[in-house]
Amino acid sequence: MLFSSGIFLFLYLPFFLLIYYLLPKYWHNAFLFAASLVFYAWGEGPVVLVLLVSALINYVAGRLIEQGKRKAGLWLSLAGSLSLLVYYKYANFLVDTARGFSEIAGLPVSNSLTLPYIALPIGISFYTFQGISYTLDIYWGRIRANKSFLDYGTYVAMFPHQIAGPIVRYADIAPELAERSTGLEKFAVGAERFIIGLAKKVLLANTFASLADGIFNAPADSYQTATAWLGIIAYSLQIYFDFSGYSDMAIGLGKMVGFDFKENFNYPYIARSIQDFWRRWHISLSSWFRDYVYIPLGGNRGSKTRTYRNLLIVFFVTGLWHGASWNFIIWGLYHGLFLLLERAGLSKRLEKIWPFFAHAYALLVVLIGWVFFRIESLPEAIQYLQKMAGFTASTTSVIRYSPMHFLSAEVIVSLLIGIVLATPVYAKFRRGWDRVLARLASMRLVLDSVYVAGLFGLFILSVMYLAADTYNPFIYFRF
Structure with missing residues (x-):
């Protein structure tokens, strides 16, 4: 499921946000974890198990490191996470490369070097790196291991960043996993x-x-x-x-x-x-x-x-x-x-x-x-x-x-x-707009309304383009 798809914009996201804000804060992580698994499984199906196995490996590894079994935990994280990554992302490449070198060398073994195509789980590179950084930070004493698999699983599976990043480090959002503020602003x-x-x-x-x-x-x-x-x-x-x-x-x-x-x-x-x-x-x-x-x-x-x-x-x-x-x-x-x-x-x-x-x-x-x-x-x-x-x-x-x-x-x-927006023009526009708002406090409501109307128009235009054209590629899906 792409963020830029009709099913996400008009079905998944509205229902997710509605339920999320209706639930008590105590249930937010559980619901976010479950909703993220649904989001991932929508197009991936059973491959969501790879994400769960990766999360479980690094959760257990973090607990082992904190309990004093430092090397055992670290090796479990590195070997387990990288094994999944190598198998799903690089196995076909390694076999094809070995077969190519065997053919160049004229070795008869080249004909037997075959492997069925292995589908790449979306986001595996991102959640693998997140898991490894988590256990390494525990190993180096930068953070404490999370005792709750639900909270750690929420960090790993969280759908906003899970498909294509950014690569979010546990240390950066650990306080927000425990308690976070949400408000209209x-x-x-x-x-x-x-x-x-x-x-x-x-x-x-x-x-x-x-x-x-x-x-x-x-x-x-x-x-x-x-x-x-x-x-x-x-x-x-x-x-x-x-x-x-x-x-x-x-x-x-x-x-x-x-x-x-x-x-x-x-x-x-x-x-x-x-x-x-x-x-x-x-x-x-x-x-x-x-x-x-x-x-x-x-x-x-x-x-x-x-x-x-x-x-x-x-x-x-x-x-x-x-x-x-x-x-x-x-x-x-x-x-x-x-x-x-x-x-x-x-x-x-x-x-x-x-x-x-x-x-x-x-x-x-x-x-x-x-x-x-x-x-x-x-x-x-x-x-x-x-x-x-x-x-x-x-x-x-x-x-x-x-x-x-x-x-x-x-x-x-x-x-x-x-070409213009690839430069900081918009950032300068925002700073200028904020200065205008500060000077014209009496017109703030009008100016804010104009800006919100512009954003709404941008959203409608984007949706119109999506409805008119089925061509909606995403480069980083293959990574």
Whole structure:
């Protein structure tokens, strides 16, 4: 079930909120836990058991660690959680890779290396990392283990963040699991954030997805270099508004039921370096790898060689986390390589040059990287990069697809809006609006009414787009 689906917006969410607010606070966690399992099982069915098994493993592991059986608990968490992740997400990839190497080596065993397709449980990467961070924080003495499986299960299964993050750490919401405040003001802030996220997903990301898919699915010899650039720009905007829009909806839903999730995006496309990009992109994932992989490996406390090794390990795992494919691994190592270059001295040069060129450098690196992220086949990704560089000529007498073939008036307007909103323009507008409200206190009710009417109009427009078009992809479903 997608947040941006009619069944969620007009059936699941209204009934959930109605029952949630009618129940006494004592029953809130139990109902949220049960409702989250229903949400997850709606499209996944029995695979919801994987989530429950993962939650049980880490709950027991946390209790063991606190009872003094530290290593037993830690190993139970790591082995149990990662075994589930490896089986469901990477088993087919590992078997296919082994078969490929066997075929290259001419080994007869390659024919017997087969494995039936294993369906990927939605959100497994997110709740696996949440479980591991929970037990590691207990192991390091940062938090106490939760004695209630119901409360811990609510944290793991909570539907606002369970499908696609942000990766919420137990330490950040432990007080709210025990007691949280809900009120009209907080609910209104959550609803505002949800509507903005929905609009980003439906009005922008879906439009960019249609444009990007049209270009990427066209034969490589049938469009111009400019069209290839248009395709990767469209995809870059798609993945940003798709994922940040979903994060906005998750944060908004969290506030509606009393939770304050941390921000997950901070305008990554205004970054002036790749290091800066990763401070702004998928912040919950970046900080998780920093705190639970990079620092335990030694971080930058050793020699430069050790620091570079640690960075490459982190970005190898980052790529692998995003998907069971060599292209994702290449994408991760590609970003890691530029981080090494920046640590080796490039970052100091970037600080001295005109900011425009630093922005251009970071954007160019990110755009090229998205090609590996978008295209599953490595040869096809290289072919697309060659097209972007203008190295391959069309084999047909007439190039069929120029950029204008894909650009309607609606798409052009959406691209312009998307490019503007990928910068902090809206944040500045909100600050300006708040200053206006502070100065015109006597007109506050009128101005607030205008703003609420605008949000309502945005919601209606998003729903109209959903009703008129069944094309509603979500990139992070496969992660």
